[in-house]
Amino acid sequence: MGVRSSSKEMHQKDHGSSPYGYGYSLASSGTNLVSSLMKSWRISSASSPKSNSSYTGDGNFDAMAKQQTTAIKNSSSSSSYSPLKYSTPISSSGGGSASSRRTSTDSSKPYTSANKYNPSYYRDSGGGSGSGSGSSRKSDKYFKDLDEDWSAVIDDYNMPIPIITNGGVASPATPKVTRSSSVKTTPTSSTTAMANQNASSTFSYPQLPQLQKTLTTDLRSQLEVENEREAQELTSMLQRMAKFDCILKNKHIINQQELRQISWNGIPKPQRPVVWKLLIGYLPANTKRQESLLKRKRQEYHDGLDHVFSEQHSRDVPTWHQIEIDVPRTNPHIPLYQFKSVQRSLQRILYLWAIRHPASGYVQGINDLLTPFFQTFLTEYLPQSQIDDVEKLDPESYLTESQLNDVEADTFWCLTKLLEQITDNYIHGQPGILKQVKNLSQLVKRIDRDLFNHFQSEQVEFIQFAFRWMNCLLMREFQMSTVIRMWDTYLSETSLETSSSAAAMMSDTGPPRTPTEPASMTFQSFTSPSTTSKGSSEDLPRLRRSSLNEFHVFVCAAFLIRWSDQLIDMDFQNIITFLQNPPTRNWKETDIEMLLSEAYIWQSLYKDATSHWQ
Amino acid sequence: MNSSVTSIKLVLLGEAAVGKSSIVLRFVSNDFSENKEPTIGAAFLTQRVNIGEQTVKFEIWDTAGQERFASLAPMYYRNAQAALVVYDITKPQSFIKARHWVKELHEQASKGIVIALVGNKLDMIENGGERKVAKEEAEKLAEEEGLLFFETSAKSGENVNEVFLGIGEKIPIKKPGEQANEQSGLRITDDQRVDLTNSVNGPVRSAGCNC
Numbered sequence: 136m137g138v139r140s141s142s143k144e145m146h147q148k149d150h151g152s153s154p155y156g157y158g159y160s161l162a163s164s165g166t167n168l169v170s171s172l173m174k175s176w177r178i179s180s181a182s183s184p185k186s187n188s189s190y191t192g193d194g195n196f197d198a199m200a201k202q203q204t205t206a207i208k209n210s211s212s213s214s215s216y217s218p219l220k221y222s223t224p225i226s227s228s229g230g231g232s233a234s235s236r237r238t239s240t241d242s243s244k245p246y247t248s249a250n251k252y253n254p255s256y257y258r259d260s261g262g263g264s265g266s267g268s269g270s271s272r273k274s275d276k277y278f279k280d281l282d283e284d285w286s287a288v289i290d291d292y293n294m295p296i297p298i299i300t301n302g303g304v305a306s307p308a309t310p311k312v313t314r315s316s317s318v319k320t321t322p323t324s325s326t327t328a329m330a331n332q333n334a335s336s337t338f339s340y341p342q343l344p345q346l347q348k349t350l351t352t353d354l355r356s357q358l359e360v361e362n363e364r365e366a367q368e369l370t371s372m373l374q375r376m377a378k379f380d381c382i383l384k385n386k387h388i389i390n391q392q393e394l395r396q397i398s399w400n401g402i403p404k405p406q407r408p409v410v411w412k413l414l415i416g417y418l419p420a421n422t423k424r425q426e427s428l429l430k431r432k433r434q435e436y437h438d439g440l441d442h443v444f445s446e447q448h449s450r451d452v453p454t455w456h457q458i459e460i461d462v463p464r465t466n467p468h469i470p471l472y473q474f475k476s477v478q479r480s481l482q483r484i485l486y487l488w489a490i491r492h493p494a495s496g497y498v499q500g501i502n503d504l505l506t507p508f509f510q511t512f513l514t515e516y517l518p519q520s521q522i523d524d525v526e527k528l529d530p531e532s533y534l535t536e537s538q539l540n541d542v543e544a545d546t547f548w549c550l551t552k553l554l555e556q557i558t559d560n561y562i563h564g565q566p567g568i569l570k571q572v573k574n575l576s577q578l579v580k581r582i583d584r585d586l587f588n589h590f591q592s593e594q595v596e597f598i599q600f601a602f603r604w605m606n607c608l609l610m611r612e613f614q615m616s617t618v619i620r621m622w623d624t625y626l627s628e629t630s631l632e633t634s635s636s637a638a639a640m641m642s643d644t645g646p647p648r649t650p651t652e653p654a655s656m657t658f659q660s661f662t663s664p665s666t667t668s669k670g671s672s673e674d675l676p677r678l679r680r681s682s683l684n685e686f687h688v689f690v691c692a693a694f695l696i697r698w699s700d701q702l703i704d705m706d707f708q709n710i711i712t713f714l715q716n717p718p719t720r721n722w723k724e725t726d727i728e729m730l731l732s733e734a735y736i737w738q739s740l741y742k743d744a745t746s747h748w749q
Numbered sequence: 750m751n752s753s754v755t756s757i758k759l760v761l762l763g764e765a766a767v768g769k770s771s772i773v774l775r776f777v778s779n780d781f782s783e784n785k786e787p788t789i790g791a792a793f794l795t796q797r798v799n800i801g802e803q804t805v806k807f808e809i810w811d812t813a814g815q816e817r818f819a820s821l822a823p824m825y826y827r828n829a830q831a832a833l834v835v836y837d838i839t840k841p842q843s844f845i846k847a848r849h850w851v852k853e854l855h856e857q858a859s860k861g862i863v864i865a866l867v868g869n870k871l872d873m874i875e876n877g878g879e880r881k882v883a884k885e886e887a888e889k890l891a892e893e894e895g896l897l898f899f900e901t902s903a904k905s906g907e908n909v910n911e912v913f914l915g916i917g918e919k920i921p922i923k924k925p926g927e928q929a930n931e932q933s934g935l936r937i938t939d940d941q942r943v944d945l946t947n948s949v950n951g952p953v954r955s956a957g958c959n960c
Contacts, residue, residue, distance in 0.1 A: 457815065460766040464784040498817045499765070499787040564820055602790030602821070611789065708808065711793040 368725075376403040379410065389413060389420040399627040401620060401728065404522045408515040411508070412545065414626040415552040429545075436544035439487055451490060454497050458485045465502045469615060471510060474529045480543040481505065488550060495554075495561040500606040504553065507610075507619050508546045516542075526615065556629050556683045560605065568605040571688050572598050574748055578692045581744060582737065586699045593707040600714040604691050612694070613719050613727065620724045621690075624731050628686045685745055689734035697730065754797075754804045757920055759913075760826045762850045763835035764843040765814030768869040771903035772835065773811045776913055781904050788813040791825055798910075800917045807913060823857060831863040831916045836882065838868040838900065844882045851894050863919045865897035865912055866890065872902040 375397075382394050383406065394413060402410045412418040417432070418425050442448060462481045466472040472481070484505055489497035514522045516534055530539055559567025576597040580587040590597075603611055608625070610618050695702075698717065702710055719726075738745070761769040770788050774780050777796045792811040797804055810825040812818070826832055834850045836843040847866065854864055868887055874880045884900065891898035897915050901908040 457765060461787055464786055467782070467784040467786060496817075499813065499815045500789050502787075561817070563817070565817065596824075598821070598824070599791070599793070606789045611786070708793075708795055712795075715792060 372403060375401070376406065379403060379406045383409065386422060389422060391420050395627045399624050401724065402623045404514065405519050407619075407623070408512050411511060411622070411626055412549060415549050415629060417545070417548050417552055429541075432548055433541050433544040436487070436547050437540065439491070440483055443487055443490055451486075454489050455486055457499075458482055458489070458497055458502070461485075461499060461502050466506055466615065469526050471513075471526045471528070471530075472506065474531070476529065476531045476539065477509075480509070480539065480546070484509075484543060484547045484550065487547060488554070491551075492554070494563075495558065498561040498565075498606075500603075501550075501554070501561065503607045503610045505546055505550045507615070507622050508549045508553075509542065510615070511619060512542045512545050512549075553626075553629070557608075560684075565606075567684065568602060569598075570748075571605045571684060571691075572601045574685075574688045574745070575601055575604075575691050575695075578688060578737075578741065578744060579695060581741065582692060583696045583699055586696065586703060589703050590710070593705075593710060595707055595710050599711060601691060601695075604694075605687070608687060609690065609694065612717055613722060617719070617722050617724065617727045621727050621731065625683055625687070628683050630682055685748055686734065686738060688748075689738040689741075690730060692737060693730050693733040697733075753802065754806055755920075756806045756808055757831055757917065758808050758810075758829045759831040759833065759916065760810045760812060760822075760829040761833045761835060762812055762822060762826065762854075763814055763833075763867075764837070764840070764846040765816075767814065767835045767837040767840070767843050768903045769814060769833070769835050770811050772833070772867065772869060772901065772909055772912070773809055775903045775906055775909045776807075777809070779906070781906075787815070790818065790821060796913075798913065798917060800914060803917075805917045807917075822853075826854060826858050826862075829858065829862060830920055831865070832858065833865050833867050833912060833916075834896075835867045835869055836887075837870050838880055838882045839870055839873050839878055841881045844868075844887070848890065851890070851896065855894070863897070863916055864894070865899060865916055866894075867898075867912055868900040869903055871900050871907055872904045875902075875905075 378397060379402065382397065383389060391413070394410065398410055398414060409418065413420065419428055459482065462478045462485070463473075465481060471477055481502065485497055485502060488501070489495075510525050513530055513534075514525050516538055517525060517528075521528070530542070534542070554561070557567060559565075559570070561567075576587070579590075579597075609621070613621065694717075695714075698713070702713065705713060761773065763769050765787065770785050770792065771781060773792075773794055774782070774785070777794045788811060790813055794809045794811065795806060796809070797806045799805075810829070812822055812825050832850075832854055834847045834854070836847040838844075851864060851866070854862060866887060868882060868884070870878075887900075888898055890896070897912070897919065899908050899912045899915070901912060903909060
């Protein structure tokens with residue numbers, strides 16, 4: 136059961152980020168294709184640098200080149216997209232995923248029975264003989280399962296099933312949202328037709344042939360490939376910005392699903408603040424209501440502060456004191472957080488949040504979680520060329536007091552929204568974290584049995600290193616810029632449409648309330664997700680397809696297994712020391728993207744493993 | 750050499766922000782940083798020192814201080830041979846918390862655990878700050894409960910090594926075999942690890958080094 140439904144979901148996830156989902160213009164989908172190629176290439180060859188094997192002789196590349204050719208032919212000959220392009224990732228991932236997928240479908244045996252699936256996937260990227268065969272069998276079933284909006288753009292149902300692509304996108308929406316998105320598909324696909332025409336005339340798009348050549352000649356050095364990739368990524372970033380503009384601008388209702396799908400793969404810096412606010416459900420999709428909502432929410436926050444700091448409200452001294460201690464040691468290596476104005480903002484945000492959420496209160500780690508929001512929202516007020524300086528500049532040097540207040544309020548509300556999704560992590564006993572750690576160990580047991588056994592024999596317990604991973608969403612493990620990129624994906628994974636909390640959220644974005652009311656409202660929406668998640672996963676079968684917590688466990692698994700080769704030779708002391716200080720200092724966005732892609736793949740493959748997680 | 754290395758499992762407990770991590774950082778790396786990120790969960794560090802003829806390897810679990818994380822603490826002190834209960838001599842509340850930890854250790858930890866009561870941030874007094882926990886009060890507690898007692902400054906380094914040396918001297922030296930025996934039932938045993946000599950954090954230091 137797990138596999139099928141997961142594949143379907145992957146489709147839903149993917150079709151936006153893939154070339155043919157919503158009918159983006161050909162040119163941009165070309166980049167998309169390239170980037171998806173690159174991504175799957177990166178995944179499939181993840182181990183190659185370690186083993187020093189050359190890429191050029193790799194079977195994957197041939198396969199990719201073939202697919203590439205087909206894709207190009209296809210796109211030039213037909214105006215609608217064929218899923219063929221999409222199949223590239225199957226082949227490029229070698230037999231690894233396709234055949235293992237078969238294993239998991241045909242027999243109920245878990246992966247571990249395939250005698251260490253992991254090595255063939257990671258350490259032997261070239262072993263792809265049976266690529267795609269397992270999946271094409273099921274293709275009919277697959278596409279029948281899809282949303283209606285698929286049928287608007289897919290005309291060939293007999294193509295292989297996409298299995299691995301460059302990540303994917305967020306959760307399927309509630310029926311309501313789906314309906315609205317399928318309604319919207321019609322105009323989009325008509326623009327697609329135009330765009331396609333356009334594109335076929337300008338088909339000599341430089342990137343595709345170049346990449347193809349690279350793949351086929353077998354002569355280029357890896358360095359050249361890298362360089363080209365960088366150039367392509369730059370170009371694709373520009374095009375991504377245009378694509379985001381397309382979703383965000385001149386729209387009455389922003390298509391949330393589309394936005395999530397595209398955001399999963401990264402959000403351009405200039406658009407990040409507004410997109411994050413949309414993804415987390417702070418800004419309403421109805422653009423006409425955004426301005427009034429912001430105004431109201433910001434006012435509400437400041438009224439809340441006034442109330443909390445008024446004389447009739449007695450100060451919660453231990454909480455205040457704890458926050459006061461922690462604020463100066465939040466991100467101590469980033470100059471931004473040493474400015475008094477910033478520390479003042481952080482202190483107020485955390486204190487108000489703690490007072491309003493007594494079941495949780497302030498827990499160390501929450502101070503970390505607010506900082507990506509804060510510094511991202513600051514960039515809204517910086518010229519594009521200075522966005523990267525946000526960590527160095529004193530906000531008071533470029534913001535008015537009221538602007539800084541707005542940033543503070545927005546951060547507060549977005550933090551509130553985020554924590555709603557991971558409530559159980561911070562209440563007494565931290566059951567959410569304990570459960571995630573347990574899930575992580577079970578997952579690693581299935582994915583990488585050798586590592587799991589090694590940990591057991593060394594008496595390494597997952598909680599000894601993974602507690603922090605859960606408590607701070609891996610923020611302590613990465614540099615801030617990497618974390619922010621990771622959050623593009625994480626915020627795309629947040630479930631806006633959790634049934635009862637949807638009601639709460641709707642009322643959140645609904646008609647204005649009096650400023651004194653929200654405390655209880657916030658609390659209500661704060662508790663509801665956890666109660667529903669505990670209560671009945673069956674009542675809400677597909678609505679709660681994935682949660683941030685669930686995805687995060689997969690990211691942690693991917694992160695841990697990435698070091699498997701090294702860890703397996705270490706003793707207890709070295710394992711713990713290594714995992715406390717993983718060598719991620721020089722990680723770039725591409726590294727984190729690869730990690731997220733791996734996590735995504737595993738989430739799809741091990742869907743059945745998570746069915747009892749809820 | 751193998752037979753002369755003894756491992757001591759040590760846990761640090763105490764209220765948030767009293768300087769647990771800073772004491773460990775001083776001991777392990779002879780370093781200090783003014784604003785250290787709050788510890789989440791627990792951090793593991795090791796350090797070797799020579800005490801007389803003996804090389805002692807401290808395997809240190811530095812736990813998070815915030816109350817919300819307190820439920821994790823038993824996992825770390827359950828198998829420990831030694832504990833540092835740390836408080837901040839300028840924060841009376843942290844001394845109350847220290848009393849609680851001492852009580853809990855006596856009730857829950859292994860019988861022979863060596864506990865050192867450590868009043869940290871001595872430098873603040875020397876720089877004109879106000880002492881809020883009298884030395885006599887702490888000494889009295891230490892005497893009643895059978896604890897070692899030190900006042901330290903992780904910032905200046907004052908007395909930090911003495912704490913660990915004091916503990917090392919108080920724990921009877923055993924041969925690895927015996928040690929493993931006595932600790933059967935531990936989650937983190939080290940009968941194999943004792944033999945390993947690689948990747949120690951920092952050079953072996955000699956006793957009494959107070960750098």
